[in-house]
Amino acid sequence: MKTKIKIAIIGGLLAFTSCEKDFLDVLPTETLSQEQVTEAATVNPNVGKATLLGIYENLYRRGSGGTDDQEDFGITSQYMNLDILSADMAHLGKSYSRQRDISELTATLDPDNNNNLRPWTFLYRVINLSNLVIDGAGGNDVVPDTENARYTVGQAKALRGYAYFFLAHVFANDISDLSKNVLPIYRSASDLEQPKSSLQDVFDFALNDFLDAETLLEGYVREDKIEINQDVVRGLIAKTYGALNNWQQTEIYAKKVIDAGYPIMTADEVALLPGEDGSVGGFNDINSIPGVMWGIDITAAGQGLASLxxxxxxxxxxxxxxAAVGNPKGMDSDLHANFRADDIRLNQWSDDLRPAGKFYYKGAELNGFTNFSGPQTNIDSDSHYMRVSEFYLLHAEAAAENGNFSGSRISLKALLDLRLTDTSYIDALSDGALADEAALQARLELWGEGQSYFIMKRRRETRTRGANWLDFAGQSFSHTDERLTFEIPQDEITGNPNISDQN
Known part of the structure; x- marks a missing residue:
């Protein structure tokens, strides 16, 4: 049975685990007890799998951040905010005030602002639901007897690890300050009102989850790309080691992802090339693009996502x-200036640097690619969370940091040979310039895909906004700037007696 069908029937299965309140709505300080979880799993053996599907649903459903805001729809809503904060996604219009306070860097200074509440609630929901699965299977140290149970727990640990990886980046000003206490860790659904743990402990907890998941998911063949498999976990491990600047392990795990054999997206898949009808690209169909490793196959009937x-x-x-009526986003003009003249990715951009040739809905060509053309009032274009191109570039970056300059050039050229007419400039780069070039190419390749912020923090960069910004054009921001990091929501500080201050 396909995942999108299984998600549609999740409500009936999840009823076994709720008392009077839908646990999809609990905050990290409001959890079910270990006894309730275990009892529910005893009553219905499918409850762990059902809860797992509930976690995946939270990755894209509206309201998963605990609000009814139109900007509240899971991972990709967070990706947009992070791309703006990273200075790579310029806010080109302020109609309807959507994300204005992110661009103006005021939301991240106000703990009562919903932009802080949404990622906190969304990510701790993922953690709480993951804990339900893990607790119901026997706890953090359990190795389930059955194959299906191992796969379920493996995915739950991967999702919990991803939530902590994400939290560590967006709620800690400086991810290199590992001794600072920054976030509560909830190891079980029975944990209540935990104090802050050190950033080192948060990263260690996430990494342990990922490494456990890597083992538990050995041999797992998923039905749909929304499900995390071993390759996705290895990608998350590579990114976590990268955040810690453990370049040796980053290189090893990025290479494991490369060796899994996912193909890099081709030129006509990544850009609307001259003379093409637009039916191939658009990043709108994850199942037709083998290079997409993780994402959600969205149907208008299955998910019911209105375009607003x-x-x-x-x-x-x-x-x-x-995006069509006064609230567009585009590539930072200084970043865009780094494209070489023979780069096919130049076809991704309109004259005002909107991603008109990169992201477009299924069927846009039927109306001649005119703005606001519809018919996508209800979304049936897909969303992706990870693709293999990222790991060719991460491998190139890590290999260069490790002194493996030949390996770095090989990975860089593997991708750029599909983007440029001539990649000989890579051979002419000094060894010392390779890591920075790999990171730059990652920003160019993955624009709008939610990765620039993680690159900025991994590289400990300072970014400068280009001339096409409406706010702070020409101004520079360090990766440690408090305005680039979310505040712990005031509701959490008020409700958790063990947390009394911001980071």
């Missing part, structure tokens, strides 16, 4: 939503 409440509505100028 979706990533596509905020990013795709052809959809029936904000």
């Amino acid at each position: 409440f979706s990533w596509w509505g905020f990013m795709d100028q052809y959809s029936y939503s904000y």
Whole structure:
């Protein structure tokens, strides 16, 4: 049975684990007890799998951040905010005030602002639901007897680890200050009102989850790309080691992802090339793009996402939503200037640097690629969270940091040979310039895909906004700037007696 069908029937299965309150709505300080979880799993052996599907649903459903805001729809809503904060996604229009306070860097200074509440609630929901699965299977140290149970716990640990990886970046000003206490760790659904743990402990906890998941998911063949498999976990491990600047392990794990054999997206898959009809690209169909490793196959009937409440509505100028009517986003002009003249990715951009040739809904060509053309009022274009191109570039970066300059050049050219007419400039680069070039190419390749912020923090960079910004054009921001990091929501500080201050 396909995952999108299984998700549609999740409500009935999840009823076994709820008492009077839907646990999808609990905050980290409001959890079910170990006894309730275990009892539910005893009553219905499918409850762990059902809860797992509930976690995946939270990755994209509206309201998963605990609000009814139109910007509240899971991972991709967070990706947009992070791309703006990283200085790579310029806010080109302020109609309807959507994400204005992110661009103006005021939301991240106000603990009562919902932009802080949404990632906190969303990510701790993922953690709480993951704990339900893990607790129900026997706890953090359990190795389930059955194959299916191992796969379920493996995915739950991967999702919990991802939530902590994400939290460590967006709620800690300086991810190199590992001794600082920054976040509560909830190891079980029975944990209540935990104090802050050190950033080192948070990263260690995430990494332990990932390494456990890597073992538990050995041999797992997923049905749909929304499910995390061993390759996705290895990608998350590589990113975590990268955040810690453990370049040796970053290189090893990025190479494992490369060796899994996912193909790099081709030229006509990544850009609307001259003379093409647009039916191939657009990043709108994850199942037709083998290079997409993780994502959600969205159908208008299955998920019911209105364009006003979706990533596509905020990013795709052809959809029936904000990007077409005064609230567009585009590539930072200084970043865009780094494209070489023979780069096919130049075809991703309109004259004002909107991603008109990169992201477009299924069927946009039927209306001649005109702005606000519809018919995507209800979303059936997919969302992706990870693709293999990232790991060719991460491998190139880590290999260069490790002194493996030949390996770095091989990985860089493997991708750029599909983007440039001539990649000989890579051979002419000094060894010392390779890591920075790999990181730059990652920003160019993955623009709008939610990765620039993690690159900035991994590289400990200072970024400068280009001339096309409406806010702070020409101003520079360090990766440690408090304005680039979310505040712990005031509700959490008020409700958790063991947390009394911001980071």
